[in-house]
Amino acid sequence: QVQLVESGGGAGQAGDSLRLSCAASGRTFSIARMGWFRQAPGKEREFVAGGRWSGRIAYYAESVKARFTISRHNAENTVYLQMDALKPEDTAVYYCAADSMSSNSYSDSRTYRYWGQGTQVTVSS
Numbered sequence: 001q002v003q004l005v006e007s008g009g010g011a012g013q014a015g016d017s018l019r020l021s022c023a024a025s026g027r028t029f030s031i032a033r034m035g036w037f038r039q040a041p042g043k044e045r046e047f048v049a050g051g052r053w054s055g056r057i058a059y060y061a062e063s064v065k066a067r068f069t070i071s072r073h074n075a076e077n078t079v080y081l082q083m084d085a086l087k088p089e090d091t092a093v094y095y096c097a098a099d100s101m102s103s104n105s106y107s108d109s110r111t112y113r114y115w116g117q118g119t120q121v122t123v124s125s
Contacts, residue, residue: 002026002114004096006032009119012086016123020081022096022116028077028099036070036081037109037123048094049081050106059106063089085121093118 008020024031035050048068051058055072069082079096097112105111 002028002031002098004098004114004116006016006096006116006119008093009094009121011122011124014087014123014125016019016085016086017082018121019083020094020096020119020121022078022079022081024079025100027100031098031114032100032102033106034079034096034098035106035109035112036068036094038090038094039118040089040092043092045095045109047107047109050097052097053079055079061107083121086121088123088125091123093120093122101116 003025006020012018031053033052036048037045038048038072039045047061048064049060049070058070067085071080095118096116098114099112103111
């Protein structure tokens with residue numbers, strides 16, 4: 001089993017930056033890929049960014065490309081989502097997800113087995 005715990009959410013204004021963390025524990029050696037998703041009130045969960053657990057390959061949704069960046073602290077089994085130039089439409093609960101199966105389906109939430117509890121990000125105009 002793998003446990004994921006997100007942190008770093010909060011409130012900010014348009015143009016601000018926030019960094020989310022996703023700390024993995026348990027059988028972290030089995031993780032092959034991870035992803036960040038978000039869900040705004042009344043909307044479906046959507047893909048934000050994801051890639052291989054190693055962090056060497058990452059993909060981004062068009063809406064966040066060039067503003068959000070994934071990185072990983074190997075020794076701490078923590079993945080970060082650096083969010084710059086935040087917009088009000090980035091307001092959502094952000095979730096990190098992980099799975100043991102190697103796949104190119106980084107953006108499909110149905111392919112992830114492990115999920116964190118979510119952290120709220122609120123951006124005001």
